[in-house]
Each structure stands twice: as structure tokens, then as C-alpha cells.
Amino acid sequence: MPSIFITASGTDVGKTFVAAGLIRYLRKQGEPIDAVKPIISGFDPARAGESDSGVLLRALGLPLTEEEIEDISPWRFAAPFSPDMAARHEGKEVDFDQLVSFCETAIKEADGSVLVEGVGGVMVPLDQDSTVLDWITELELPVLLVAGSYLGSISHTLTAAEVLDQEECDLRAIVVSESEGSHVPFYETVATIARFLPAIEVIALPRLAAGEEHPAFEQIAKSCGLV
Ligand SMILES: Nc1ncnc2c1ncn2[C@@H]1O[C@H](COP(=O)(O)OP(=O)(O)OP(=O)(O)O)[C@@H](O)[C@H]1O
Numbered sequence: 139m140p141s142i143f144i145t146a147s148g149t150d151v152g153k154t155f156v157a158a159g160l161i162r163y164l165r166k167q168g169e170p171i172d173a174v175k176p177i178i179s180g181f182d183p184a185r186a187g188e189s190d191s192g193v194l195l196r197a198l199g200l201p202l203t204e205e206e207i208e209d210i211s212p213w214r215f216a217a218p219f220s221p222d223m224a225a226r227h228e229g230k231e232v233d234f235d236q237l238v239s240f241c242e243t244a245i246k247e248a249d250g251s252v253l254v255e256g257v258g259g260v261m262v263p264l265d266q267d268s269t270v271l272d273w274i275t276e277l278e279l280p281v282l283l284v285a286g287s288y289l290g291s292i293s294h295t296l297t298a299a300e301v302l303d304q305e306e307c308d309l310r311a312i313v314v315s316e317s318e319g320s321h322v323p324f325y326e327t328v329a330t331i332a333r334f335l336p337a338i339e340v341i342a343l344p345r346l347a348a349g350e351e352h353p354a355f356e357q358i359a360k361s362c363g364l365v
């Protein structure tokens with residue numbers, strides 16, 4: 139089973155939500171699954187349970203301890219900025235080579251697949267000169283692209299898909315996770331993205347309650363080769 143890199147058309151569109159749903163679905167099928175969210179900005183230890191690391195640990199059935207958080211999210215920054223900026227505000231820097239080897243080790247040591255959640259969108263800077271796209275190409279993982287359905291998302295999503303294609307990334311599927319409060323017709327947005335990317339599976343994920351099951355998670359797992 140392959141490991142998967144989960145990236146997005148932008149920040150706050152549903153990478154963690156999709157990852158957690160996928161983890162719950164796979165665990166229910168008895169599939170071994172692990173996840174890392176190596177870089178997290180806007181991290182507040184007092185509200186760790188609500189952070190991406192907390193959401194992923196809960197889905198994985200792991201306790202919310204400092205050790206577990208450190209294990210899946212070693213680069214944590216307080217400021218809710220892009221990683222290069224958030225790190226700089228603490229006098230730190232993300233070491234790109236260490237980031238790549240952290241992921242490679244997590245994948246090597248896992249019993250099954252590992253979901254690697256990126257940070258923000260495809261072109262987010264990680265340090266002085268590397269972006270999430272460099273991280274994806276360095277790891278050579280199949281990619282799941284999560285998009286929103288807000289006004290503007292079609293262009294953001296097609297742009298992200300185009301850039302991934304230029305770098306010959308193995309884009310397995312696009313999940314359009316319905317944006318809260320958007321007045322743009324959701325299923326028309328999904329159909330439009332699919333029309334412009336006929337070779338890619340485009341999966342609709344409507345608004346769900348936290349932890350709710352949905353057939354889209356099985357579809358995502360299948361298109362990523364996880365089941
Ligand atoms: N389909 C959905 N149904 C219900 N809530 C959703 C859905 N998609 C996303 N959300 C919610 O929207 C918010 C943002 O989603 P999420 O945290 O998964 O985004 P993200 O892409 O991981 O963001 P970041 O760039 O910060 O990692 C969360 O509160 C999440 O629970």
C-alpha cells in the first residue's frame with residue numbers, strides 16, 4: 139500500500155478533515171494506517187486537542203500526550219503564518235533535509251500506509267527557497283489534493299493541479315470539501331473542476347458533522363490505492 143501526501147489548493151480547506159475521515163474509514167476496514175503532520179503553525183499547546191495533530195491523533199486512536207504530538211508534529215510554531223515566516227518569528231528555521239528524512243523514516247517504520255499532511259497549499263514556502271511542492275517531489279509520494287468550494291476555488295484548484303502536473307507528480311484524486319457558508323453551487327463546482335481535469339478522479343465531500351461517515355472516504359481510499 140502506498141503512502142500519500144495530502145496537499146491543498148490553500149489553507150483551511152479540509153486536509154485534516156479528509157485525513158481524519160480516511161483514517162477512521164481505514165481503521166474500520168482493519169487496515170494499518172498512520173499519519174504525520176510534520177509542520178504546524180498557529181499551534182497553541184493549551185488547545186492541542188483542536189490542533190491538526192490533536193485531530194489526527196484522535197482519529198488514529200492515540201492519546202493526546204506531548205510525546206505523541208512531538209512524534210507526529212515535530213515542527214510546531216505559535217504564529218499562524220507560513221512555516222518560513224512563523225519559524226523566523228521564533229528565531230528558528232525549518233531544515234528541509236531533516237523534514238524529508240523525518241517523513242521517509244515515518245514511512246519506513248510504519249506497518250502500513252502513512253498519510254503525510256502538508257501545510258497550507260502547494261506553493262507555501264517552508265524555508266528560504268523550498269516550498270511544499272519541493273517537499274512532495276522530494277518524497278515522490280502519490281498526491282491527494284484537497285480543495286474547497288468557495289468562490290475562487292476553481293481557479294486555485296486548477297492552478298494547483300497544473301503545477302503538480304508540471305512537476306510530474308502522481309495526482310491520484312481531488313477531493314472538493316464543501317466550504318462553510320459558500321453560496322456557490324457545490325456539485326456544479328465539483329463538475330466544473332472535473333470537466334477541466336478529465337483524467338483525474340474528482341470526489342465531492344459535502345459538509346459533514348465531526349466524525350460522520352460518508353461514502354466519499356471509501357472512494358478516496360480506493361483512488362489512492364489504500365484499499
Ligand atoms: N466537509 C466538511 N464538513 C464539515 N467540516 C469541514 C469539512 N471540511 C473541512 N471542515 C472543517 O473546516 C475547518 C478547516 O478544515 P481543516 O482543518 O481540515 O483544513 P486544513 O486544510 O487541514 O487546514 P490547514 O491548512 O490549517 O492544515 C475545520 O474546522 C474542519 O473541521
Ligand SMILES: [Mg+2]
Pocket residue numbers: 153154155190255
Ligand atoms: Mg490541517
